[in-house]
Amino acid sequence: MIRIGILGYGNLGRGVECAVRQNDDMELAAVFTRRDPADVKILTEGVPVCRIEDAEQWQDRIDVMILCGGSATDLPEQTPKFAEMFNVIDSFDTHARIPEHYANVDAAAKKSGKVGIISVGWDPGMFSLNRLYANAILPDGKDYTFWGKGVSQGHSDAIRRVEGVRDAKQYTIPVESALEAVRNGENPDLTTRQKHTRECFVVLEEGADAAKVEEEIKTMPNYFSDYDTTVHFISEDELKRDHSGIPHGGFVLRSGRTGWDGENSHLIEYSLKLDSNPEFTSSVLAAYARAAYRLSQEGVSGCRTVFDIAPAYLSAKSGEELRKTML
């Protein structure tokens, strides 16, 4: 049994807890939280909730620690720190800071002799893998990534900061005609506006000026001004009833040419349709926790990403079984 620790018990931590339950070769050892453990109720019976400060006492009882904090401030600190004590996995998703994060985790993990796998999830993660495979197969081609339909936490938060807004949910939606143009091999050059639209569901504070709020959202730089944005005003009850899920997904496509004169076209498409963004990310984290455990058993140390890990490490099945049933 691979003994899993969860550090941080929000949506992602709860998702990992559920994923561990689905994998017969894993068991949850403990959950670590910054909150008062007495206030944190988890789903698994008989598993302790501990203070984050007590984690170091668990080094002999945990094979892989899955870090479920945020990328902005938690993970840049936590992943290198805990890589000094545990094999670790995180879902660090600030694309621009990945090289720096990689270097920090690599240094810590090499020193401790542990394995650290960073940026695991679907983007970065499964989408990245599909970009790499497709690029290696079709060197002469063009990449496209579309996100959605799904909830963007960052954009929802940005709307909530607008004066007069009580609560909000924002959906990122890929433009169907742009997707179709890519699928048809037209290799279009697409602007930001042509790729995605943004749909916002907003609950106003009492007495707020709807027109003013809508204008402020639609013209918000970086977040909305480059997109066709729709704003719907709804009641708090409607928001709760119709928009409490965290769905997401998207499409990675590569269109490329082969032949002596590039006479043949090919399209590789990978897509995800997810009811729960955090639970799917958690499921990817659990699979890579298995890889971290096995690599560590083999004596590997240092930082890895999804690019560096042979697919067979993710599966509970033996190489023989995989070749027989899935190849």
Add this chain to the structure above:
Amino acid sequence: MIRIGILGYGNLGRGVECAVRQNDDMELAAVFTRRDPADVKILTEGVPVCRIEDAEQWQDRIDVMILCGGSATDLPEQTPKFAEMFNVIDSFDTHARIPEHYANVDAAAKKSGKVGIISVGWDPGMFSLNRLYANAILPDGKDYTFWGKGVSQGHSDAIRRVEGVRDAKQYTIPVESALEAVRNGENPDLTTRQKHTRECFVVLEEGADAAKVEEEIKTMPNYFSDYDTTVHFISEDELKRDHSGIPHGGFVLRSGRTGWDGENSHLIEYSLKLDSNPEFTSSVLAAYARAAYRLSQEGVSGCRTVFDIAPAYLSAKSGEELRKTML
């Protein structure tokens, strides 16, 4: 430069030749054929065409030999044999015989200290990879593979063996409504007939009985009797004009559930739309040739499949560059 040898110069061999041209870190060293080399004209200028018997003299001048023969009789013999002299890659696609082929290639390659990568292409190959990743991520789920729309060589050959048939092309077509049911998360149980239809374009011999030919095709066991099959009779000119391509493709889907009580659904879908089946397969072979070369440089020996190879080995880019641009 990775020096590539091509063994067998049919559609696949020609495809590899084109793929090598697209990869800046590869060069074609020689093509080996069972035919009289004087009769084989290749596309690349200045590259020798040699007799297959002369291959052993090329051991110092070829880094990876790509075997482009057929799975029925060529590869079971050739891959182990040439693994005694070269790093080899093949596209062995007789799923049921993979374990046996693996064992033979593994023994030969371990003895010679070479790397052999077998069953590389899209199915087996990229489709297998996607089945593995999706199963590891969503342990509670259901797999679906659909093929087409594309030309099935085996089914076209079967039609050609019918008395009264001069020439034929058969297309395998996925049933759109079945695909949609899977995409909608309905987890349908699908019979052979519900998944694919078969469309045949047939050129008759002069004086042949069309009704009899059609009946014989539609009732042919294994090949057509379990499918809804359509037969079109066309002229030789029409066949040449409209059906001379070798397109193919397909879909690998996994629908799965997460959450404490499986309350959330997810769909992972991978699809290919290929103008040229052999050229795409060749492009995958070229990418894995790079992996074979690198593994060999690292001192690895023995048989591998796509499951055993970390994605980064396929790309000409460095790990640093990959993390920066594709993660």
